[in-house]
Amino acid sequence: TRDMYFADCQMQMVAKKVAEEYNKLKPPKRVDFLECFVIEERVEGLQSEYWCCEKFISGEYVKHSGNSGFVQEVHHRLTPHAFSHFSFLHSGGTRMIVDIQGVGDLWTDPQVHCIDKPEEFGVGNLG
DSSP states (O other): OHHHHHHHHHHHHHHHHHHHHHHHTOOSSOOEEOOEEEEEEOOTTSOOEEEEEEOOOOSOEEEOBOSSSOBOOTTOOSHHHHHHHHHHHHTTSSEEEEOOEEETTEEOOOEEEESSOTTSSOTTOOO
16 A cells, blocks of 8 residues: 555664664664665556655675575574664663665665554564
8 A cells, every 4th residue: 555655664774773873882884774665556547656765775685684594594693683772782782673674784675663663664663
């Protein structure tokens, strides 16, 4: 649905903001999330179609963690997990950014788990 696309972009921008806070601590490796946007195609007489879009990232795409406990063991890196841990501490224990994936330390399509507002961040929000 339309709301799903905007919720996905909202999550990515929330993650980008938290990444900015993380980077202020001068970690050994800075992290970032791509900016994304929604395109709506309207055709008279038809239902609108939507796409969530972002810049293409060249390189080896790696999924470091998932939404419900998956952790990459083959190419295990500490930075993605340090960032997830930081997001939990930074929020006072109410939110955690997971489902970290992308190329290097440029990431995309995260999930926010949020216990203080369970209706936010889509059906992937496991609290």
